[in-house]
Every structure is written in structure tokens, then in C-alpha cells.
Amino acid sequence: MPGLADELVRLNVEVILTVTNEAADAARHATHTIHVVMTGANYPVERGVVKSLARPGGNVTGTVWRANPQEEIPKLLQIIKDAVPNARRVAILFKDGDPQLGFFDPTDHDRIAASVGFSVQKFGVMRRDELKEVLDRVAASRPDVLSVSGNISALGGFAEVAAFALERKLVSLSDQSTYVDAGGLLSYGPEVNTVIDRTISYVDRILRGAKPSDLPIEQTTKWEMLLNRKSARAIGFKPPPSFMLRVDRTIE
Numbered sequence: 001m002p003g004l005a006d007e008l009v010r011l012n013v014e015v016i017l018t019v020t021n022e023a024a025d026a027a028r029h030a031t032h033t034i035h036v037v038m039t040g041a042n043y044p045v046e047r048g049v050v051k052s053l054a055r056p057g058g059n060v061t062g063t064v065w066r067a068n069p070q071e072e073i074p075k076l077l078q079i080i081k082d083a084v085p086n087a088r089r090v091a092i093l094f095k096d097g098d099p100q101l102g103f104f105d106p107t108d109h110d111r112i113a114a115s116v117g118f119s120v121q122k123f124g125v126m127r128r129d130e131l132k133e134v135l136d137r138v139a140a141s142r143p144d145v146l147s148v149s150g151n152i153s154a155l156g157g158f159a160e161v162a163a164f165a166l167e168r169k170l171v172s173l174s175d176q177s178t179y180v181d182a183g184g185l186l187s188y189g190p191e192v193n194t195v196i197d198r199t200i201s202y203v204d205r206i207l208r209g210a211k212p213s214d215l216p217i218e219q220t221t222k223w224e225m226l227l228n229r230k231s232a233r234a235i236g237f238k239p240p241p242s243f244m245l246r247v248d249r250t251i252e
Contacts, residue, residue, distance in 0.1 A: 096124030
């Protein structure tokens with residue numbers, strides 16, 4: 001990413017549009033003058049990308065998926081409880097080494113899980129060739145639910161994880177809709193097309209003369225729940241009717 005960002009700076013582009021945390025970080029380190037518009041980034045204040053959402057300052061603005069790390073754990077655990085009321089053991093699979101993991105307090109995580117009757121085990125994987133071994137350890141822990149962090153997509157591992165969950169008839173969910181496309185059961189995350197539309201509006205305004213420092217960063221408010229019906233049938237997933245009312249879209 002840093003090399004690609006440096007190349008764009010040498011090309012003297014007018015705007016750099018970034019799609020991940022890593023891309024946004026690389027762009028802001030590469031230039032303080034070229035305008036940078038983020039999309040799909042998380043926790044820009046904590047990561048030091050901007051001073052605040054309302055007054056970003058500098059040359060970076062755009063849209064973000066998440067802005068408050070402390071909201072994520074309770075939200076995830078509540079979704080799991082609503083989908084699988086009898087669940088007790090939750091396994092969380094994530095890409096180890098992601099800098100944003102440092103924004104979460106493990107003790108707080110465990111405390112919140114215990115308050116809703118869950119025990120949580122975390123399984124980190126650094127490289128794609130480690131994924132099978134880690135999934136074997138997940139299986140040995142005999143979880144009721146598998147939560148798949150969106151950063152697993154960076155390893156190209158969604159299809160493998162989805163197949164693993166289906167084989168073991170394990171309820172699984174992610175915050176990325178592409179997990180459901182890959183055969184995963186559930187996803188709950190930002191409605192991507194809306195995020196893209198809002199981000200492109202920032203690019204348009206900047207090309208018309210607006211300054212990033214004057215454009216407040218917009219946090220995604222439209223989220224959607226997706227369900228893969230084929231996967232649901234395969235594992236016999238029958239959630240409470242109240243949960244099904246929360247499903248915005250189903251795919252086969």
C-alpha cells in the first residue's frame with residue numbers, strides 16, 4: 001500500500017479514493033496536500049487519520065463504517081443472542097496483526113459476553129496457510145456460533161470458513177456481505193451501495209472546489225442483515241420469528 005500511494009503522489013492526481021484502513025493510512029502518510037477520500041474505513045480518530053469526525057482538518061475526509069470501537073462488542077453479541085437464544089459458546093475468528101484490534105479491551109469483551117451468558121474464545125490467524133490449522137482448533141472448542149471478522153476477507157478465506165461452518169452445521173456470521181455471497185449463513189454490516197454513493201458525493205464536491213478539512217466525515221447509518229437461505233437449510237437454522245423480521249435481504 002505505501003508503494004502504491006507514493007506512485008499516485010508522483011502521478012500528481014487530484015484526489016485519492018481509499019477503500020480500506022490500510023489504504024487510508026498509506027495515503028495520509030504519502031501526502032499532506034493531495035485530497036484523500038476514505039470509504040470502508042474504521043475508527044479514523046483513534047487511528048490518528050483525522051482530528052475528529054465533525055472537523056477532520058488536514059487533507060482527509062469521506063465516509064467510515066465504524067467510529068466507536070466500544071459499540072461493536074455489545075452489538076455483535078446481541079445479534080448472536082437474538083439469532084441463537086440457546087447459544088453459550090462463541091468462537092471469534094479474526095486476522096491477527098490488524099492494528100485496529102488494539103482499540104478493543106479484551107477484559108471488557110469478556111465481561112460483556114459473560115453478562116449475556118456467553119463464553120467467548122478468540123482465534124487469530126496471520127496467514128492464509130494457517131487457516132486450516134486454526135479452524136481445526138475452532139472445531140475442537142465446539143462452539144455454538146462462529147463470528148467471522150471482516151478482516152478475514154483480506155486472506156481470501158471467506159469461502160473456506162463458510163464451508164467449514166456448513167460442514168459442522170455451525171451458525172456463522174460476519175460483518176461483510178461478501179461472506180454470505182461465499183456461502184456463509186449471516187452478515188450484518190453497512191449497506192455497501194449507499195456507502196459508495198455517499199463517498200462519491202465527497203469526490204464530486206472536492207473536484208468542484210470543496211476542501212476536505214471543511215467536510216465532516218459521515219458515519220454509515222444504513223446497515224443490513226443478509227441471510228443465505230441455502231446455507232440455512234443445510235444446517236437446519238431456524239431462528240426465532242422476531243429475528244427473521246430483522247433480515248433485510250435473503251440470497252440463495
